Amino acid sequence: MANLQEQANQLEQALRESAEFKDLKQAYDAVMSDPAAKQMFENFRETQLNLQEKHMQGLDISEEEIEKARQIVETVQQHEAISKLMEEEQKLNNVINEISQIITKPLEELYGAAE
Template sequence: MSNLQEQANQLEQALRESKEFQDLKQAYEAVMSDEIAKQMFENFRETQLNLQEKHMQGQDISEEEIEKARQIVETVQQHDAISKLMEEEQKLNNVINEISQTITKPLEELYGAAE
């Protein structure tokens, strides 16, 4: 295994141990332990994935589908546990984006210097 892969594995472990991931995990478990929240969240995720799949396949998304998705988002955001889960997910995504920027910095510098 290369040194880079070993460091990536260490980064994975650090991410699992991070406060952001632990907070997300707790928020996820809270949603999954509440049957109503779980059903609402699964409906939200299914709608989200269906729209993404249609978009990636170049299919049109109807106004009806967009409105349904908006209503689902509004509903789940009003549920405290789901709202907390989404908040914690955003915090972890911010950390991952910062890490990604750090990792890709050598490429950005290399290709940026060529311009």
């Protein structure tokens, strides 16, 4: 088990050193260094998290909340630095999803063989 944890720590370090993570950090730093962009991004994240929390709790999301979220998304997508941050985040998420598929392959093969 310790060997797996060590390898996971090495993977974490490799992720931190990857171009995708460095590009994401640079985009994040650009947004955080611009007070208006930072506020806009934080408002977006707060709205996103609130809607996710309500959804996970099985609570209804009102049309008003959906419309407000849609407007916030439109606004942040028009901001060049935030749009770049979201693009870089998606690139890193794609890498993480690929890694996750590789890591879970033994389980998929095991349970897939049982069918």
